[in-house]
Amino acid sequence: MLKYENLLVEEKENILHVTINRPKALNALNQQTMSELEQLFGKDYADRKDIIGVLLTGSGDRAFVAGADIKEFIGVASEGSGKEMATRGQDVFFLIENFHRPVLALVNGFALGGGCELAMACHMRIAHETARFGQPEVNLGIIPGYGGTQRLNQLIGKGKAMELTLTGNMINAVEAHTLGLVNYCLPAGEAMAKALELLQTIGTKGPVAIEESIRAINAYYASSDFVAEAEAFGRASSTEDFMEGASAFVEKRKADFKGK
Template sequence: MSNYQNVIVAVEAGILHVTINRPKALNALNQQTMRELEQVFGKEYKDSKEITGVLITGSGDRAFVAGADIKEFIGVAAEGSGREMSEMGQNVFFLIERFHVPVLALINGFALGGGCELALACHLRVAADTAKFGQPEVNLGIIPGYGGTQRLNQVVGKGKAIELTLTGNMIDAQEAHRIGLVNYALPAAEAKAKAMELLSTIATKGPIAVRESISAINAYYAGSDFAAEAEAFGIASGAEDFAEGAAAFVEKRKANFKGK
């Protein structure tokens, strides 16, 4: 396993746990942290059959990720390389959005700016009821740069996305749940249990079907939609797992999926 400075990585019972570990900086995303996330999702665990799901959270109980590292960003902006920084962040979050198993964000505090964008790149989001969300970049005279203007729009709709982006206002977990930004908003003591329940449930399903479902749903937002779904359906229906799943249904037993 690679050595990481700013993330803690562990596999437990098939679930990859990724913890952003910069509590003194409220887990802000600096470039080192982004490179480490790129290593985790783009190299070390890419296509890994060891895992059935991923849980991302932040260290401590104050923040999931409170944003990008502003001090570092000021230096990048002064060099005129803001576009390159944005593209790098987008590419890292594409790795998460397109990951082969479900990635769930367990949001345990502030999810602001890049932190909200990280949560949006995940497939599922469970929030503690103390969590806060927002895209406050406009307060600094910039805009979201890691996919926030695109994914927030997809998840909560154009009107609410424009409101949150242009006002920079924070919302609480209950409002985030009401508008569909998170799947669940629960007391902190219950949030992790719900996150693990979701990942454990998905782990019992056909791995190929899960992977191709993620691919097909993502394709809708890339403009491929129905053609991509048909291709993904063809892959899943031609796999051994489908024959096993169909046989188990007919025989009224639990399927024994093997990811083949």
């Protein structure tokens, strides 16, 4: 079993508590964190039938996951490598989406870009009232690449998915709940209790039925075109606009896009 550096993992009463632990980076998803998520869901706990579910959250009280690690993204300079990065991220999130036990995202702050995509890959989402959601990739001259263009459509419909993706605007937890992006919006002290209550209730049901229900519900969305998203991410990542947008983000200045 891999020794996790960026994940805190603890089992309590047959519930696996997983905390993304990079608080100084607002829990941004770097490649090490992605590798650890892949290891956890794809290998270490892939065959664990004794757990009843997973509770996934971020450390601290500011962010669930504030996005992907932009400094790493700057190294993506070609269409091929951009597509490869997106495909790898999608594959990791498929492991979560298709995990044999329910995975609940406890969104305790910013869930932006890759963080919103990670939350959407979970089977359910419970948000603190202070949480914020968004797909702000267009601010960097790029698009969501870890499944955001597909799952946001599934959860809130085409019109609002278009609006949030094309404007890059954030929404608060109340609006996210109204749109159906999250299952519950609760005060911080109540959100954890609700997540545990849901998992404990599911734990009283037939394990095979739970596993087959997850598989059957996911099958409805099997025609989503994640390949098209990865290809589009690859094209966007090879542009001058992306390099300008990512550099502007790191340098904390306004991007000057040229449409190239």
